[in-house]
Amino acid sequence: MTSHQPHLSLRSASPAKTRAEAVVVGVLQDAKGALTLAPGAEDVTAAYGRRLRPLLATLGVTGRAGEVVRVPAGEQVATSLLVLVGLGKDTGPDAVRRAAGAAARSVPNATSVALALPAGTPELVRAVAEGYLLGGYAFTAYKKPSDTTAPGEVVVLSPAARRAECVAALQEGLLLAGAVARTRDWVNTPPAHLTPPALADTVAAAVAEHNKAAVKAAGKGAPQVSVTVHDEQALAELGCGGILSVGLSSAAPPRLVELSYEPEDAVAHVALVGKGITFDSGGLTIKPGGSMATMKSDMAGAAAVANATLALAALGVPVRISAFLPMAENMISGTGSRPGDVLTIRGGTTVELTNIDAEGRLLLADALVLATERKPDVIVDVATLTGHMVAALGDKVTGVMGTADVVEAVLSAAERAGEESWPMPIPEIMGERIRSSKVADLSQHDWIRWGGGLYAAAFLREFTAGVPWAHLDIAGPSFNTGGPYGHVTAGGTGTGVTTLVEYVRSLA
Numbered sequence: 001m002t003s004h005q006p007h008l009s010l011r012s013a014s015p016a017k018t019r020a021e022a023v024v025v026g027v028l029q030d031a032k033g034a035l036t037l038a039p040g041a042e043d044v045t046a047a048y049g050r051r052l053r054p055l056l057a058t059l060g061v062t063g064r065a066g067e068v069v070r071v072p073a074g075e076q077v078a079t080s081l082l083v084l085v086g087l088g089k090d091t092g093p094d095a096v097r098r099a100a101g102a103a104a105r106s107v108p109n110a111t112s113v114a115l116a117l118p119a120g121t122p123e124l125v126r127a128v129a130e131g132y133l134l135g136g137y138a139f140t141a142y143k144k145p146s147d148t149t150a151p152g153e154v155v156v157l158s159p160a161a162r163r164a165e166c167v168a169a170l171q172e173g174l175l176l177a178g179a180v181a182r183t184r185d186w187v188n189t190p191p192a193h194l195t196p197p198a199l200a201d202t203v204a205a206a207v208a209e210h211n212k213a214a215v216k217a218a219g220k221g222a223p224q225v226s227v228t229v230h231d232e233q234a235l236a237e238l239g240c241g242g243i244l245s246v247g248l249s250s251a252a253p254p255r256l257v258e259l260s261y262e263p264e265d266a267v268a269h270v271a272l273v274g275k276g277i278t279f280d281s282g283g284l285t286i287k288p289g290g291s292m293a294t295m296k297s298d299m300a301g302a303a304a305v306a307n308a309t310l311a312l313a314a315l316g317v318p319v320r321i322s323a324f325l326p327m328a329e330n331m332i333s334g335t336g337s338r339p340g341d342v343l344t345i346r347g348g349t350t351v352e353l354t355n356i357d358a359e360g361r362l363l364l365a366d367a368l369v370l371a372t373e374r375k376p377d378v379i380v381d382v383a384t385l386t387g388h389m390v391a392a393l394g395d396k397v398t399g400v401m402g403t404a405d406v407v408e409a410v411l412s413a414a415e416r417a418g419e420e421s422w423p424m425p426i427p428e429i430m431g432e433r434i435r436s437s438k439v440a441d442l443s444q445h446d447w448i449r450w451g452g453g454l455y456a457a458a459f460l461r462e463f464t465a466g467v468p469w470a471h472l473d474i475a476g477p478s479f480n481t482g483g484p485y486g487h488v489t490a491g492g493t494g495t496g497v498t499t500l501v502e503y504v505r506s507l508a
Contacts, residue, residue: 005181006113006136006154008129010170012161015077015116016043020155022081022110023073024103026096026117027056027063029089035063038087039118040157047076056084064088065095066486068106079114083107091118093127094418100128101135101487108136112153119158122169127418128156129173130180134487134494137181139188172315176501179311180494182206186303187479187492191279191296195252196327199278199299200229203257203306203325210310223263225313230256238370241343242351242362243326249283249336250329256367259306259323261313266320268378268507271371271467272500274305275360275383276327283330283356284338297492298360300478301382302327304496311501318508322374326363330356342440345369345463352437355445360385361459362444368463378406379469380503381460382496384478388452392424395476398495399424401457402470410470410503417498420477427451430458472496 015023026038035056037045045052061069067086073079083106085099096118107113115132119125136150160166186194186202194202207227214222232253235243240256247254257276277298281287287295302325309323337343341353343362346369351362360383371379389399398414398421400407407423414421433455437443442462446455457471477495484490 005133006151008132008154008156008170008174010125010156010158010161010167012159013114013155013157014043015041015114015157016047017078018114018155018157019078020112020114021079022083022107022112023077023079023114023116024083024085024107026087026091026099027061027067027084028087028091029063035061038091039120040116044077044082044116062086065090065098066102068102070106081107081110085117093123096124097127097131097418098486100131104132104136105484107151109149110151112155113151114155114157116157119156120160122165125156125158125160125166126169126173129170130177131487133174133177134180135484135489137184137489139185139491141189175314176311176498179307180497183300183303183307183494183497184489184492187297187300187494189296191329194278194296194299196247196255196276196278196329197252199276199302199327200255200257203227204229206306206310207259210313214314223261223313225310226260228258230258239344239346240366242345242366243328245337245341245343245353246277246330246359246362247328249333250331252329254326254328257325257327259309259321259325261309261321263316263318263320265318267318269320269322269376270504270507271374271376271379272305272309272321272323273364273367273371273379273381274302274323274325275299275364275385276302276325277360277363278327278329280330280357280359281332283332283336283359285356286332287357294479294481297479298384299327300384300474300492301496304382304474304494304500308497308500311497312504315501317505319504321504322371322376324367324371326367328359328363330359347463349442349462350440351442351444352440353444354447358445358456361456364460365463368460372463372465372467376467378507379464379467380406380410380472380500382472382474382500384475385473386453386456386475389473390476392453393422393476396420397422398477399453399473400470401426401454401473402461403468406468406470409506410472410499413502413506414499416502419495419499421472421499424454424457426454426458426461430455434459434462472499
């Protein structure tokens with residue numbers, strides 16, 4: 001579904017002598033605001049000599065993060081186009097990933113590209129690869145073919161190109177960028193084409209593709225990812241009243257997809273849960289029309305969990321994974337749930353419905369109970385859960401709540417992944433608010449305007465059975481309604497995938 005992905009390779013060639021049609025270099029600001037070319041571009045600096053600073057000044061280059069200036073190269077270097085990308089004052093993986101992403105959108109018609117950004121360590125090599133591939137992502141499945149072509153060859157220039165750990169880092173970057181891109185594809189797909197049954201089939205097909213590749217790479221003994229799809233009849237037998245209550249309103253019935261990865265050398269067991277609302281109209285508590293425009297993205301949590309699971313399996317991480325992806329479409333019909341209805345979650349807890357647009361927590365409740373039954377060491381759920389979290393943290397930051405040490409570990413993983421996250425509390429008062437129903441064990445929602453994202457987390461905690469747990473509310477960063485920035489493109493962002501990968505790896 002994405003546009004053509006170029007082939008990336010790793011070399012130690014000189015950026016001044018390479019004959020790639022475009023060469024990308026970083027521009028750094030020092031403490032006094034003076035500009036220099038970043039590590040990786042030393043040969044270009046030497047080739048221009050004293051003419052470099054006057055050239056940068058004439059072009060109005062500032063070096064600020066995200067700035068891109070294209071320069072027809074002179075006789076000093078072999079390339080015909082020099083692409084200057086601002087890094088600000090930072091040469092860490094996050095800055096490099098963003099710079100590579102911005103560069104990818106600046107060379108669409110070059111036949112070959114050399115990336116001479118800071119890439120002297122495995123972490124930087126991975127960042128360059130991820131940034132370039134994700135920054136150049138485009139969802140083209142529903143567009144007529146375009147004359148614009150991506151470069152056929154992209155070379156990451158690194159002085160450490162021959163080190164085995166850098167070669168491995170490049171492959172890891174390609175794998176993770178592919179997992180994020182596939183998540184973006186699913187989130188960007190029109191909701192009529194990705195109903196719960198269709199999404200379940202899509203996940204199952206991705207698992208089959210992964211297993212086939214694993215056998216090809218490592219033989220028949222390679223650990224496989226198993227997939228089980230529970231239809232509406234199976235959900236009824238499982239007692240999943242939350243999932244069924246949301247799915248009642250749609251002609252497309254609900255599903256629960258269960259993934260399992262069990263390597264023989266597993267040193268830990270994690271359960272991952274992802275919200276999969278394929279479209280959210282709000283049900284009888286109908287959303288304003290403008291608020292429905294991006295609701296195809298309400299399954300971004302399920303997409304992130306599925307693709308993170310497959311990436312972890314492909315990396316051979318020695319952690320057992322039990323993943324649960326509850327899927328439903330929240331529509332409006334005579335068969336839908338009503339405010340005042342009472343439903344029973346798996347395990348017997350009753351919930352009074354007060355807001356049919358607060359449906360995600362009902363899916364997650366059933367899935368969390370199923371997750372606890374697998375006896376994992378820890379549970380992490382990912383969900384586009386509340387507009388309250390967007391109001392609190394903006395549209396680029398994930399809110400993380402739950403058990404203190406798990407939250408801390410997830411935040412650390414997010415930092416390594418380059419995804420912005422922030423800890424949020426679950427105050428004691430929320431425990432009282434979720435028990436405000438006079439007819440059921442819990443109230444799904446209480447219409448108090450303040451702290452709704454924290455209320456939702458307190459509600460979810462009721463179904464974790466005391467297992468260490470973290471909840472990631474990705475309602476803001478899962479979908480970019482603005483223009484591209486760094487390695488993040490418009491539409492589905494794939495947020496959560498690399499954070500989950502980094503977190504689960506830390507358990508090993």
